[in-house]
Amino acid sequence: MPIRVRLDRILLDKRMSLTELADRVGVTIANLSILKTGKARAIRFSTLDALCRELDCQPGDLLGFDGGPPVDFGDEDEDEGID
Amino acid sequence: MRALGPGSVSSFLKVILDVVYVALAISIVLIAIGMIVTLLFDVDPALFSNMIRAGAPGGALTGPEIAGELLVGGLYAGGVLAIVGQLRRLFATLTAGDPFHPANVRRLRTIGLLLAALGVLEMVRYPLTLLDAKLATHRDLTPNVTTWFAVLVVFVLAEVFREGARLRHDAELTI
Numbered sequence: 001m002p003i004r005v006r007l008d009r010i011l012l013d014k015r016m017s018l019t020e021l022a023d024r025v026g027v028t029i030a031n032l033s034i035l036k037t038g039k040a041r042a043i044r045f046s047t048l049d050a051l052c053r054e055l056d057c058q059p060g061d062l063l064g065f066d067g068g069p070p071v072d073f074g075d076e077d078e079d080e081g082i083d
Numbered sequence: 084m085r086a087l088g089p090g091s092v093s094s095f096l097k098v099i100l101d102v103v104y105v106a107l108a109i110s111i112v113l114i115a116i117g118m119i120v121t122l123l124f125d126v127d128p129a130l131f132s133n134m135i136r137a138g139a140p141g142g143a144l145t146g147p148e149i150a151g152e153l154l155v156g157g158l159y160a161g162g163v164l165a166i167v168g169q170l171r172r173l174f175a176t177l178t179a180g181d182p183f184h185p186a187n188v189r190r191l192r193t194i195g196l197l198l199a200a201l202g203v204l205e206m207v208r209y210p211l212t213l214l215d216a217k218l219a220t221h222r223d224l225t226p227n228v229t230t231w232f233a234v235l236v237v238f239v240l241a242e243v244f245r246e247g248a249r250l251r252h253d254a255e256l257t258i
Contacts, residue, residue, distance in 0.1 A: 031258045041256035 001071050004064040007036045010055050025050040086177075093177035100171045107164040114157040121150040155208045162201045169194050183247035191241035195234050202230040 011018065018036070022029045027047060034040050048059055055062070085091040124146070169190045176184040205227055 027258060034256060035258045039256065040258045041253050043258050047258050 001038050002066050002068045004066050005035055005038055006062060006064060010057055010062060014055055021054060024054045087182060088180040089178060093174055097171065097174040097178050100167055100174060104167045104171055107160055107167060111157055111160050111164060114153050114160060118150045118153045121146045121153065158204055159201060162197050166194050166197045183244060183251040185248045188241055188245045188248055191237055191244055195237040195241060198230060198234045198237060202227060202234065
């Protein structure tokens with residue numbers, strides 16, 4: 001995805017673990033992991049606000065644009081789950 | 084009264100669907116037994132008096148013809164059973180409070196296809212029942228408007244649920 005989330009780099013700089021950040025921000029570790037690995041579809045401004053506040057950084061430090069073709073989210077797998 | 088979740092209208096309807104499913108399954112077994120009996124043994128057509136059409140040029144039905152009627156009835160019941168089975172699974176997700184489960188899109192499309200198949204069966208039932216020779220002038224190939232309207236509605240609903248599943252997925256991945 002062209003939008004890069006540099007959460008792991010910032011956590012390393014701040015010497016903070018994902019678990020500690022999750023506790024401070026009020027987001028689950030699973031969701032933060034989704035964000036960190038670039039699988040998130042969107043981020044709420046409230047979450048971005050909490051992350052920047054706890055990591056003492058700007059949104060531009062956290063998010064970057066790498067260019068490249070736009071992501072086609074398309075149709076998801078319709079057979080998820082157990083029938 | 085809530086529409087979704089445990090103890091809601093959906094859970095009540097799910098219970099009804101479960102009962103209907105079991106009743107249909109039993110009916111199909113009985114129909115299959117009836118078919119075997121009419122094919123293997125000489126059956127007095129008077130036992131199936133409601134199947135003897137007044138004014139039928141050929142008179143009373145024979146065993147194979149009764150079996151043919153039972154076959155069509157069994158196919159129809161099988162189609163309805165499959166539809167009810169899909170509805171049971173769909174209503175299970177409604178009872179769980181998750182209406183836009185991705186699998187519901189496929190279930191609705193399957194229901195639409197089954198309804199279409201029943202519509203076709205309805206149109207060709209007379210040749211299938213071997214009554215063709217006796218009722219040669221009666222060919223009901225006119226489509227049932229209600230059935231085909233329902234098919235279209237179900238397919239549109241499937242697309243509505245597909246959009247809902249997409250929005251649900253987006254919401255899950257919104258941090």
